[in-house]
Amino acid sequence: MFSIDDELHEFCESGVAVLIGWVDATGHPRVSYAWGPRVHPDARTVSVYVERERCTSLVEVAATRPQIAVTFTEPVSARSIQMKGPLLDTGEPTEAERAWVTRQRDAMTVSTSLIGDPPHIIRNLWMDDVIRIDFEVERAFDQTPGPNAGRPLVAGGVA
Amino acid sequence: MTTAFAPLEVSLDSIPSCFEGVVPSAICTVGEDGAPNVTYLSIVHRVDERHVALSRQFFKKTDENTQRNPLAQVEVVEVATGRMFTLDLKYERTETEGPLFERMRTHLDAVALHSGMANVFALKGVDICEVTQCSLVPGKPPVSGTGDPAAPVSLAQLEAVSQRIAAADDLEDLLHVFLEACRDLVGCEHAFVMLADERHEQLYTVASVGYGDSGTGSEIALGEGLIGLAAARRQSVRVTHMTRELRYAQATRLPATAADEDEIPLPALAATQSQLVTPMLSRHQLVGVVVLESERIGAFQSADECLVGIIASQVASAMTLLVSSHESAGEAEVTSDALDAGPIAAPVVVKYYPEDESVFLDNEYLIKGVAGGILWRLLRHYVDEGREEFSNRELRLDTSLALPDIKDNLEARLILLRKRLEERCDYLRIEKVARGRFRLDVSRPISLVSSEESDAASH
Numbered sequence: 001m002f003s004i005d006d007e008l009h010e011f012c013e014s015g016v017a018v019l020i021g022w023v024d025a026t027g028h029p030r031v032s033y034a035w036g037p038r039v040h041p042d043a044r045t046v047s048v049y050v051e052r053e054r055c056t057s058l059v060e061v062a063a064t065r066p067q068i069a070v071t072f073t074e075p076v077s078a079r080s081i082q083m084k085g086p087l088l089d090t091g092e093p094t095e096a097e098r099a100w101v102t103r104q105r106d107a108m109t110v111s112t113s114l115i116g117d118p119p120h121i122i123r124n125l126w127m128d129d130v131i132r133i134d135f136e137v138e139r140a141f142d143q144t145p146g147p148n149a150g151r152p153l154v155a156g157g158v159a
Numbered sequence: 160m161t162t163a164f165a166p167l168e169v170s171l172d173s174i175p176s177c178f179e180g181v182v183p184s185a186i187c188t189v190g191e192d193g194a195p196n197v198t199y200l201s202i203v204h205r206v207d208e209r210h211v212a213l214s215r216q217f218f219k220k221t222d223e224n225t226q227r228n229p230l231a232q233v234e235v236v237e238v239a240t241g242r243m244f245t246l247d248l249k250y251e252r253t254e255t256e257g258p259l260f261e262r263m264r265t266h267l268d269a270v271a272l273h274s275g276m277a278n279v280f281a282l283k284g285v286d287i288c289e290v291t292q293c294s295l296v297p298g299k300p301p302v303s304g305t306g307d308p309a310a311p312v313s314l315a316q317l318e319a320v321s322q323r324i325a326a327a328d329d330l331e332d333l334l335h336v337f338l339e340a341c342r343d344l345v346g347c348e349h350a351f352v353m354l355a356d357e358r359h360e361q362l363y364t365v366a367s368v369g370y371g372d373s374g375t376g377s378e379i380a381l382g383e384g385l386i387g388l389a390a391a392r393r394q395s396v397r398v399t400h401m402t403r404e405l406r407y408a409q410a411t412r413l414p415a416t417a418a419d420e421d422e423i424p425l426p427a428l429a430a431t432q433s434q435l436v437t438p439m440l441s442r443h444q445l446v447g448v449v450v451l452e453s454e455r456i457g458a459f460q461s462a463d464e465c466l467v468g469i470i471a472s473q474v475a476s477a478m479t480l481l482v483s484s485h486e487s488a489g490e491a492e493v494t495s496d497a498l499d500a501g502p503i504a505a506p507v508v509v510k511y512y513p514e515d516e517s518v519f520l521d522n523e524y525l526i527k528g529v530a531g532g533i534l535w536r537l538l539r540h541y542v543d544e545g546r547e548e549f550s551n552r553e554l555r556l557d558t559s560l561a562l563p564d565i566k567d568n569l570e571a572r573l574i575l576l577r578k579r580l581e582e583r584c585d586y587l588r589i590e591k592v593a594r595g596r597f598r599l600d601v602s603r604p605i606s607l608v609s610s611e612e613s614d615a616a617s618h
Binding site: 028069073143 | 182185186187188189192193194195196197198199201230231232233234236238240241243245247296297298299301302400402403430432456
């Protein structure tokens with residue numbers, strides 16, 4: 001089982017851009033932005049937040065604990081990590097979680113503005129009504145563009 | 160094989176800016192084990208109303224997945240509004256050659272060269288996918304009023320530019336029309352034209368607009384950097400988000416910013432975000448390139464690229480015609496006017512280095528190459544014979560200049576020389592007096608020193 005070490009934990013919660021991918025009930029791949037990644041104390045579970053309206057097909061299959069893929073990308077350096085594993089649960093975010101998502105979105109907007117993205121466009125990419133997606137990280141990969149893209153990560157050790 | 164699918168909810172034609180690469184696109188595929196894989200794509204290129212092309216560089220897993228399961232979904236962003244769209248895709252084939260592959264390869268190679276990552280960024284293939292559905296993603300109301308595409312250029316506007324190109328009297332006028340057209344039709348305030356030298360080894364800047372330093376006379380080798388590669392491959396290169404593309408290329412080396420003493424920096428903006436480099440071709444021959452720049456992301460769209468390509472071809476053809484018509488001009492007797500009154504200021508030391516034909520004025524670099532050789536000969540005639548007026552024809556016949564057989568660059572060299580003189584001193588001028596004839600105006604005494612002669616003298 002993959003374990004998220006401190007450095008990767010910090011990276012995931014540093015205002016990175018997040019993508020989530022899943023396979024819907026008809027077998028079609030689906031992709032959406034996700035927000036506010038949060039690494040749990042067990043270093044294996046990660047929560048991200050997705051727009052309810054955009055991810056109905058994910059919620060539909062949630063009870064089957066489908067495999068999901070989540071990619072974390074730092075806009076300035078283009079460093080990118082992909083984590084994969086089963087969806088564990090979905091839930092309504094608390095007020096504290098909503099505030100966390102807001103802070104992470106703001107941090108990402110700052111990062112993207114550093115490379116010239118207009119903040120008003122970035123802010124238009126998200127919606128307020130989000131739900132929480134918890135998943136277990138079974139595998140992680142270096143997704144940074146370059147010859148090592150796709151290399152499995154062993155940070156924190158592999159069981 | 161294209162399958163018959165229902166009409167798209169959103170036509171690809173209606174969202175052209177989604178395929179400009181301003182905001183990176185996301186792609187999700189499915190592996191053999193049923194697990195999804197999600198990553199960013201550098202290029203989603205619209206091929207036609209039902210097909211897109213995806214660049215294949217590093218995405219091993221995405222590539223494996225699409226070979227086994229042809230289904231994928233891509234999410235694209237319309238930068239002007241912030242609207243998002245999903246494209247459901249079905250992989251059809253991979254192309255590793257052909258016009259589309261070459262076009263995408265040139266773009267990636269140019270960015271890689273620009274960022275010093277030339278050997279890392281090789282395009283392995285272009286995946287052609289059928290679009291089975293395109294849908295608007297639920298979201299906030301679209302942003303409006305910022306970055307909206309400009310109104311399309313009318314045929315009447317294009318015709319007016321064509322007429323001005325056809326009516327241009329000389330190369331300088333033609334280049335002026337060209338840069339004005341870039342401003343008026345594309346809305347570009349910063350542009351420059353580089354012409355290919357006779358051996359097709361170098362490009363040199365001959366005209367520019369909208370820069371603090373004109374960059375006239377600056378050079379770049381064919382194949383070097385983004386501009387040089389576009390010229391060498393005779394392919395337009397359009398970058399819509401320079402910072403992101405360079406970051407994506409893990410920029411480790413930016414183009415040199417400190418020029419050598421005898422190098423003139425290219426025209427440059429403080430923070431270029433968009434760049435369009437379009438080759439100027441006449442009868443398949445490279446005449447030069449035009450470079451359009453902006454500090455705004457996504458400033459140049461696909462339609463702009465087409466438009467500039469059309470105008471660049473017209474200008475290149477017009478240049479060829481101008482040369483032909485000037486061949487017979489300038490044959491009138493050239494006067495050998497002696498100076499009425501000698502200049503009275505302190506003499507300027509003009510030093511000439513034959514090995515690269517570079518010319519220095521009071522130890523300040525001015526110009527080199529063919530233009531430097533021309534200036535040296537003109538000043539020799541001026542000092543030795545008191546001549547002020549010259550013809551293009553006599554320069555072409557001057558074997559000591561060793562001008563190549565291809566003559567179409569002589570006028571460009573004279574423009575280059577004139578502009579450099581205007582920028583670097585106030586006592587030497589080249590003024591056109593008639594078609595194919597010009598005058599050398601000198602308002603300071605001249606002292607000519609050739610390094611060859613001084614070397615000989617010192618031995």
